[in-house]
Amino acid sequence: MTARLDALDDLKVVNVAEFSEKLAIIAENPAELTQYQQDYLELLQSYEKSLRGDFDGAAVLLESMLARDTAPEIVFRVKALLVNVFAVTRNYRNAFSYLEQVSREVQSVTSTRAKEHGLSVLAYTYNQLSEFDIARFYAQLLINSATSEKALCHGRHHLIESLYGLGQWELFSTNVELSVSHCVNHRELIFANLIRLKYYNYLLLHEQYQQADEYYQSFIDSVAKTNYPFLLAGVLGAAAKNNLALAQYDAAEELARRTLQYSGSSEFSVPVLNAYDVLYQVNHSRRDYNKALEYHIKYTSALKANSDDRFVRQQAYHVAKAEIEVKDQRLALLDKDNELLFLQKNLYEQEVQQNRLIMLLLLLIVALVSFMAYRGMSGRSRFKKMAEYDQLTGISNRYHFNNQARVALDYCELDAKPAALILFDLDYFKNINDQYGHAAGDWALQQVVKTCRNFMRNNDVFGRIGGEEFAVVLPGCHADKAALMAEICRDAIATIDTKGSGYTFPLRASFGVSSSDTSGYQLKQLLADADLAMYKAKQSGRDQVSMYTEELG
Structure with missing residues (x-):
């Protein structure tokens, strides 16, 4: 039965419909499963919920698994999946709290499947945070340690993403075709086309518009076969920008409208921004200034929302990271206190009291110094703000x-x-x-x-x-x-x-x-x-x- 669950695990992003159907069959007789297999089944059911867009249901199921005694490798994978679920629902604080836990535990995980999942989540999430050096590190770890062709494909995709973000174009270009071929040969069409989309954006970034158009024609049919809305929106949005650059305004407009259809509730994603910008420029070129203004307002609104979301995401990441560091420091301090108490347990009561008084005095001194330093820093910050910003309106003087x-x-x-x-x-x-x-x-x-x-x-x-x-x-x-x-x-x-x-x-x-x-x-x-x-x-x-x-x- 575990082998059947492993096969379903491999199937989930290859054929979602078949994955859901076979998962339902196994779930009909949970009493025949061992405790480990039941936990594994619940993990796969959480995947199924997230693939259907029921992220809240997936989060409830996953967190309930953390509240009971579960196999360590399943617990690790639950945390890794929670990173994705909470990130999609923009519950960034919880997402990055689990991200830090996954990054600390990934090297000690003994299960190959769990470790590959964790490394993939880490590489993907750090790419989304624009921490491309860290993402590249985890992507390379995944490539080096991959025991399955699927994991190797995912690692290559994450590496391509990080190289693009770092602007390392020579390495990026030499890895694209090899990565696409590998993913196609092992039925990972979504990841193959995500890599192609990144190369398509590379051509647009370097203003190779005619070559970009030819490249788009070569893989758009493969993209359509995936029926993956996020991927379709990304490719069509980029194609709309490409047709605009080639002055093919009718085609650009049609592609922009199709982008908005596939974007669904993603109100400020990059494809949506591309679509609004194209529609603004197309209508402006036609001198239809009313429509141009309408789309420009939508574009600026979406751009602001996108920027605000990135700020919230970055802020939540650093807050979660700081909270875990504080917890580690507290644990370290508790360990030191315990060692100190162990060494002092045979001392006379008077000496113990004196030591405690000395420690209290030191803490008071540190607190006083910290308070004075804080006041000095906050005062400087306040005076700097007063010197640089208009007191009435809050903008620059x-x-x-x-x-x-x-x-x-x-x-x-x-x-x-x-x-x-x-x-x-x-x-x-x-x-x-x-x-x-x-x-x-x-x-x-x-x-x-x-x-x-x-x-x-x-x-x-x-x-x-x-x-x-x-x-x-x-x-x-x-x-x-x-x-x-x-x-x-x-x-x-x-x-x-x-x-x-x-x-x-x-x-x-x-x-x-x-x-x-x-x-x-x-x-x-x-x-x-x-x-x-x-x-x-x-x-x-x-x-x-x-x-x-x-x-x-």
Whole structure:
């Protein structure tokens, strides 16, 4: 029976339907199984639930197995599977808590199957965390120790992922075809096509669009046969970007829409981001600006959600890691305390008391020093924040904005990337202060900043450089996209409901946009040109966006 369960274990990602059918047959007579076989069966049932998308049910079943006496190799595999289940449901804290346990236990596991599973989970998860050096280490361990062709295929896939993340293109290129052939020859079509997708992205990254299109045609039929939505969405999203680069707009649009169909509930995955970006650019090229704006808003919203999710994931990983380190330190301290007590048990009571008093005094000194150090560090942090950020709106002040903007512009110039600058101020702001008071004016400034930040990327530099004057540096952004961003912000400011201030008054802003194409990469020149454009917007009736051109100079 154990051999039958092992065969099902190998079948689960090759043929999900057949795996579920055969698993149900074995589960009909659990009384015929040994305790180990029953635990193994429950582990496979947890896999089946996760493959069907019932991650909550899988988590409940798996954690119930940890609460009872179970074979060590099964316990290890339960923890490894919980890493995947909790990561998919974005319960990152639990996921990475189990990840740390798996990484500590993997070298001591005696079961080959369990060890291969653990190494695969570690390599995959560290790739998702962008810890590519660690992922490569575990992938290579899996390749070196693999006893099955399936495990070797999985290890090669994880290695390809980490090499791509590290940008080690020579090793990446030489490993792709060998890895694909190996996985195809051993019926691991999903992993073979995941590797092909990574090579497809490599071709797009290096702007080899025609070769990329030919490569896509060579493996898209194999991808379709897998019926794996995540893989299909990834390939179609990349193909949409490729067709856009080849100016094949109709095909790009169709592929983007199919990407969204296969993405399901993945609201901010990379395929979804690719699809929204393609739909925005296609409609922009057709001058259908309403649809372009609609998709650009969806793209920026998904991009922000993706960035927030990555931040939460990284934060949860480091918190879980720190918690386990603290537990280890506590155990080490307890061990030391026990050794100390053992050595002191024959000493006179007076000496014991004296030693305890000395230890207490030392702890008090350490606590006092730690407290003073903490106060000093928090004070420095507070003063640094006060020196760099505007106290009213929370964004960069003029000094900090200038420093951050120059860093961003120098980076763009060095990498030959475009950059743009948006300058805007509020129309008739003095009237608001004069008629309704400075409290209403302060409220208006805070709402404007809060509204505009919703449409900005994480790497955009946003600062208050005057009373009601603001500037935004957009690295990697062309002039037309910056103008569209300014138009979005202008429209959003005009729709702010001012009743929250206690008064009702109009809020409007005039925008000027400059870019590195016409103004270069010097902040001073970009600001000067954007100011000229904003002055033109003011002259033309205010509440509008004006782009700097050489005629304005």
